[in-house]
Structure formats: C-alpha cells, structure tokens
Amino acid sequence: MKLVSLPQGLVVAVLSQLGPKDIGKAAAVSRKLEAAANDESLWETLARRYYGSRVARSTRSMYGSYKDMVRDDNRRGALPTLHGLWKSPCHNNSPTSFYCCLVVCIKWHRPSNMLWLYLDARGESDLRHPGTSALWFRELGTNKNVPLLGARNAFAGTPSNVQQYDFVPDPNAVGRNDRFKGVLQIDASLFSRAGSYEFCYANAILHRDYQECSLFTVDREQDLMDVFTSFSLENESPFASETEAAWNERWRPHLTLAVEAPANRLGPWPERIGMTGDEAASYIRSQNPDLKVSAIPPDVSVKRDHRSGRVRFRVDHRGIVERAPKRG
Structure with missing residues (x-):
C-alpha cells in the first residue's frame, strides 16, 4: 500500500x-x-x-x-520533577533528642534554571535553619565526596560558597523553632557533571553531624533532564494543602526508628564537636536536666576544680565547640 x-x-x-x-x-x-x-x-x-x-x-x-x-519542551509551564523521600537525620538522635530533615520532592524550574528542593525538617527548639545546608558531589567510581555548595553565611573553614541559594519557607510553618518546611532554591548549573549529588541538612561546618543522603546520580553521557522521570505544574507544592494529620503520617515511621539509639548521660560528648556552644549545651541539658552546663569563651579564665555535677567546655572565637565537652 x-x-x-x-x-x-x-x-x-x-x-x-x-x-x-x-x-x-x-x-x-x-x-x-x-x-x-x-x-x-x-x-x-x-x-x-x-x-x-x-x-x-x-x-x-x-x-x-x-x-x-x-x-519548546514546555519550558514555560512544565517542571521536571522527582518524587520520593530522601532522609538526612542527625547522627546523634536519641530517645530524648531528635533532629531530621526529609526532602520530599525535587523540581527543576527551567525558566530561572533553579533546582527546588522541598524540605520538611523537625527537631527540638534549637533546630538549625535550612539555610546552613550543603550539597556534596561524588564522582562516578570513587568513594570520596567533595563540597559542591556551602552555606551562605557559613562559619570560617566551611566549604566554598560556590553560589548562593535561598530558602523560602512555607507560610504555614513560619514562626516555629522546631519545624522548617519550605523550598531550597539552588542554581541548576551546579549539577552539570556526571556523578552522585548528595544533600546534608544544616551542615554549617565541615564536621557533618547530619547524615548526607544521595539525591540522584547523573551517569556519563547523560544530562540533568535524563534524571527526571515526570513533570508537574509550577504552582504545585507538596505542602500546598497539607494537613497536620498528613504531616504526622509522613513522620510516623521515622520517629519510630529515631528512639532506638541510647542516650549518653555520662559523657563525654565528642559528637558535639563542631556545633555552636548553645546547641551543644542544649543537647547535654536535654539528656541531663540536673547538670549545670556552660560554654566558656576563649578569652575567659576559669578556676580549675573538678565537679561531677557540671559540664564546662571551651568554644573558639566563632562560638564553635572544638573539644569534646565532659563533666568536671
């Protein structure tokens, strides 16, 4: 025919x-x-x-x-989207202290060439702001990851801030100190190399007390578009009409696993190295309410006498813990 x-x-x-x-x-x-x-x-x-x-x-x-x-590949209206659940928990979670961040969705806004990471973080009243989060890059075939993007207002000695990024909070989560929900907007040009891209929540310093999670991998002879499996609408946010019940349901399996780690009540606390003095003191008090805990600035002298009912530790000029806090 x-x-x-x-x-x-x-x-x-x-x-x-x-x-x-x-x-x-x-x-x-x-x-x-x-x-x-x-x-x-x-x-x-x-x-x-x-x-x-x-x-x-x-x-x-x-x-x-x-x-x-x-x-035009619908660049004006369709956003390449990855749906999933990526987890970046604190290494030192315990029955009395819990901090964790979930990445619930990733969108690529092509008109502005920004990658949008929708974050849902929860913890105690001293939960760090998502603005100190970081990205790490692992080249294919290697076990070593290197800093790709550091925090905007990072402390000295952090990974280079290759390009600034913004955190836009969800209006329903504004005003809370134990919860951050919103979108982290990152320049998509940072994802141009073949390799694995990892996210680490609240990584204000090189010492990572949050566990990194692998977001996606770009294989050789691929580009970023090959990674995304579906499209969504620009005005669709995973938090747009979320209820408190739905939020609790998302967290339910993660909270169950978080209480398995035993609390460290005797010290020392080497896992607090790299935190701010206030963060370390708050954590130690949460496990030991009867202890007197104080951070000592570098230019303040103190009397050297041992007391088991207190914890005193030095912080540097940036307010960062450099040695493991201990009783005494």
Missing part, C-alpha cells in the same frame, strides 16, 4: 511514535507526511505522553499550539 493512500489518521499515528526531530525529517519526504506532521492532534498526543494529560492541558494556553509546546 502506497503512503499516499493511507488515511491521515493512520499516518499521524505512525509519526506519533517518533520524536520531534524525526518528525521534522519525515515532513520533508512528501506532502502527505508534511500535512500529518502539522496535524495538531499529533503534537497533542506527544505533549500528553511527555508531560502527562493534566500538565499538557493546563499549560496549553501558554503556547499557540501543542506543536509549539513540544518544540
């Missing part, structure tokens, strides 16, 4: 199995294929396949046609 005798709908169905570039090549072969390549139903089929029916339908008004949408 000659191509010219095939129904238009059948030719369109055949072309719909091709990609946009191959469709353009086919259109140059004959008038029949050219007409089918310009059929709007062909591009609507591709748009729904690439971005999902809901996203394609909702963003159609941003373009003159579905053909324009697909050729």
Whole structure:
C-alpha cells in the first residue's frame, strides 16, 4: 500500500511514535507526511505522553499550539520533577533528642534554571535553619565526596560558597523553632557533571553531624533532564494543602526508628564537636536536666576544680565547640 493512500489518521499515528526531530525529517519526504506532521492532534498526543494529560492541558494556553509546546519542551509551564523521600537525620538522635530533615520532592524550574528542593525538617527548639545546608558531589567510581555548595553565611573553614541559594519557607510553618518546611532554591548549573549529588541538612561546618543522603546520580553521557522521570505544574507544592494529620503520617515511621539509639548521660560528648556552644549545651541539658552546663569563651579564665555535677567546655572565637565537652 502506497503512503499516499493511507488515511491521515493512520499516518499521524505512525509519526506519533517518533520524536520531534524525526518528525521534522519525515515532513520533508512528501506532502502527505508534511500535512500529518502539522496535524495538531499529533503534537497533542506527544505533549500528553511527555508531560502527562493534566500538565499538557493546563499549560496549553501558554503556547499557540501543542506543536509549539513540544518544540519548546514546555519550558514555560512544565517542571521536571522527582518524587520520593530522601532522609538526612542527625547522627546523634536519641530517645530524648531528635533532629531530621526529609526532602520530599525535587523540581527543576527551567525558566530561572533553579533546582527546588522541598524540605520538611523537625527537631527540638534549637533546630538549625535550612539555610546552613550543603550539597556534596561524588564522582562516578570513587568513594570520596567533595563540597559542591556551602552555606551562605557559613562559619570560617566551611566549604566554598560556590553560589548562593535561598530558602523560602512555607507560610504555614513560619514562626516555629522546631519545624522548617519550605523550598531550597539552588542554581541548576551546579549539577552539570556526571556523578552522585548528595544533600546534608544544616551542615554549617565541615564536621557533618547530619547524615548526607544521595539525591540522584547523573551517569556519563547523560544530562540533568535524563534524571527526571515526570513533570508537574509550577504552582504545585507538596505542602500546598497539607494537613497536620498528613504531616504526622509522613513522620510516623521515622520517629519510630529515631528512639532506638541510647542516650549518653555520662559523657563525654565528642559528637558535639563542631556545633555552636548553645546547641551543644542544649543537647547535654536535654539528656541531663540536673547538670549545670556552660560554654566558656576563649578569652575567659576559669578556676580549675573538678565537679561531677557540671559540664564546662571551651568554644573558639566563632562560638564553635572544638573539644569534646565532659563533666568536671
């Protein structure tokens, strides 16, 4: 059967199995294929396949046609999206002290070329701000990860701040000291190399007391677009209409696992090295309410006498604990 005798709908169905570039090549072969390549139903089929029916339908008004949408890869309205649950807990969680961050969604906002990491962190009243989080890069075939992005207002000695980033809080979580929900906006050009990209919550210093989690891996001969498996709408936030019950349900399995670690009530506390003096003191008091805990600045002298009912430890000029706090 000659191509010219095939129904238009059948030719369109055949072309719909091709990609946009191959469709353009086919259109140059004959008038029949050219007409089918310009059929709007062909591009609507591709748009729904690439971005999902809901996203394609909702963003159609941003373009003159579905053909324009697909050729532009729907950059105006569709966000490449990774759905999952990535966990960055504190290494020293215990039955009396718990800190953890969950990355619940990753979106790529291509018009601004920013990667949006939607974070849900919870802990005690001294929970650190997400603005001190960091990214780490692990080259393929190696076990060593290196700093990719440090904190905006990091302490001296932290990873270089390759590029600043912002944390935009969710309006429903503003005003709380034990919970941070919102989106961390990061320049997507930082994810241009082949390798594994890891996230570490509240990593204000090189000593990482939060565990890093692997967000995704870009293989060789891939780019960032190859990593994302679906698309979503720009105005869709995983926290947009979330109830307190849904939030508690997300955290329920993680809280169950968090209480398994035994509390350290006797000391010393080497795991507090690298924290601020206030953070270390708050943690020690949470496990030992009867102890008198104080951070001593470097230029303050104290009398050397041992008392088991107190903990005194030195902090440097930045307020950071450099040696393990202990009783005495």
